[in-house]
Amino acid sequence: QSALTQPRSVSGSPGQSVTISCTGTSSDVGGYNYVSWYQQHPGKAPKLMIHDVSKRPSGVPDRFSGSKSGNTASLTISGLQAEDEADYYCCSYAGSYTSGVFGGGTKLTVL
């Protein structure tokens, strides 16, 4: 499977909202409602922020939300905070015999 496409970087000021896109195909993002998003701070392991397109695990602030339209999924972070500065990766189920395909990652800078 090919990696999902994410912008290399996005930025926003504290309090603003940013959206990170994740584009795949009908064989992955568009074909299933199994998109997840991960936050990774430098030197740390990734942390699950969103699963099943729009569901937040316990403990994840409701400032983080997910959605999907066609072959593109999106992660929106509202009320940006300094601690949101990190790399973000999307991942999609891509059918039987695979656990998922990742996006290339997006670096979020909080200005």
Added chain:
Amino acid sequence: QLQLQESGPGLVKPSETLSLTCTVSGDSIRSISYYWGWIRQPPGKGLEWIGSIHFSGSTYYNASLRSRVTVSVDTSRNQFSLKLTFVTAADTAIYYCARVGYSSFDPWGQGSLVTVSA
């Protein structure tokens, strides 16, 4: 609280076999609902799923690595393992283990850096 911890050599010679073990604590690896997986991240690069295993022994592998990868499970020790053969410098990466749902990986281990070098 479910925790995962990777262990294994941090340095492997080219053409040799990389071996890592993930120890699961806080829950049984014998969960019908989940697989257990390996993901890697080359320095400064993105994430790549390697392979996953169910406690029953069912496995899925990334097609690009399938010929060199074996993931196995030891339910008596609550562990699962990764073997990657014929490694090259391109296999240098942080290797993570994680519990696997339908495309969601949670939680993750802290990661284990493996360097391939003579």
